[in-house]
Amino acid sequence: MSENIKYDSIVIGSGPAGLTAAIYHARANIKTVVIAGNQPGGQLTITPMVDNYPGFPNGVGGFKLMMDIQNQVKNFGVEIRQGIVKKISNDKFPISKIFEVELENGEKLETKSVIVTTGAIVKWLNLPKEKELIGKGLSSCATCDGMFFRDKTVAVVGGGDTACEDAAFLAKFTKKVYMIHRREEFRASMAEQKKVLENPKIEIWWNSEVKELNGKEKLTSIKVFNNKTREEKTLEIDGLFVAIGYSPVTKFLEGLVELRESGQIITGKNEKLTTMTSTEGIFAAGDCVNENHRQAIIAAGEGCRAALEAQSWLGRL
Ligand SMILES: Cc1cc2nc3c(=O)[nH]c(=O)nc-3n(C[C@H](O)[C@H](O)[C@H](O)COP(=O)(O)OP(=O)(O)OC[C@H]3O[C@@H](n4cnc5c(N)ncnc54)[C@H](O)[C@@H]3O)c2cc1C
Structure with missing residues (x-):
């Protein structure tokens, strides 16, 4: 050598x-x-x-x-x-x-x-448009980007400790937080779950998966699929935080x-x-x-x- x-x-x-x-x-x-x-x-x-x-x-x-x-x-x-x-x-x-x-x-x-x-x-959702929308309404870091969504409507994807922590943090200053979780229960610790379940600003969508990201210059809505009822809904939001690991x-x-x-x-x-x-x-x-x-x-x-x-x-x- x-x-x-x-x-x-x-x-x-x-x-x-x-x-x-x-x-x-x-x-x-x-x-x-x-x-x-x-x-x-x-x-x-x-x-x-x-x-x-x-x-x-x-x-x-x-x-x-x-x-x-x-x-x-x-x-x-x-x-x-x-x-x-x-x-x-x-x-x-x-x-x-x-x-x-x-x-x-x-x-x-x-x-x-x-x-x-x-x-x-970061584990992203692997959806079309995802790369283009990072920093334009799509984020993987509530601590970093949460403040850009003051008084706005956001959603968090995930069901572990990070997702629950992010949702509770965002609920402090946003207008409304949706939590989109593909299972019927959280994986997070009881303490983290409690912060979410008892927060009136957080609405949980169980058995739900994000299937589509919409918006050109910035994210405007997502399509959410309920894997139990097979129903699809469009949710209008200003920001989406991916917290799946x-x-x-x-x-x-x-x-x-x-x-x-x-x-x-x-x-x-x-x-x-x-x-x-x-x-x-x-x-x-x-x-x-x-x-x-x-x-x-x-x-x-x-x-x-x-x-x-x-x-x-x-x-x-
Ligand atoms: C979309 C997004 C937005 C963020 N916004 C913020 C923010 O606003 N504020 C903030 O504080 N944090 C933010 N973060 C978090 C922040 O980016 C990370 O915490 C930080 O970059 C971690 O730094 P690091 O040096 O540990 O690793 P990284 O920044 O991940 O760097 C890892 C490096 O290792 C190299 N590498 C990997 N494998 C190998 C290999 N086998 N051989 C050689 N090199 C290798 C990569 O090329 C890369 O250069 C954000 C993260 C993301 C994904």
């Missing part, structure tokens, strides 16, 4: 967590490469407006924010490589504790440490680091290095770790922490 592809740190992922980690590594003179993955800039790049990232009094486009952070990383001299990581292994160099990171194109890179920031993919992008880590049943990476076993995984030298941050509160500012903050902790770990090698 050639000498010129040896790194102190490989950051996997180029969302807020990965790019922030790269900034901190660059400033500490840690030889770093960011592997950007198939979504350079991460999930925020698909949202037209981010209103809750500090420093932008009038909000900022998600794509612009991420490209600005990417330029900041590049200005510090960090290499950002296009590519997708297929495998990480440490069996080749167990004594020197060097990891081999293999990309899908067959390239192999060596590094002393790794920061995994591969995020989590996330899939953490961690499959390539199976067998290398401990994962939760849900696929999220387990960190925090080491009290001093709270972002370290069950494998020494591999750190993780952002949505691929967090089961709750998936927010860009949290991912960025954790990316910073992972870089600082990786630096202190590298210092001890």
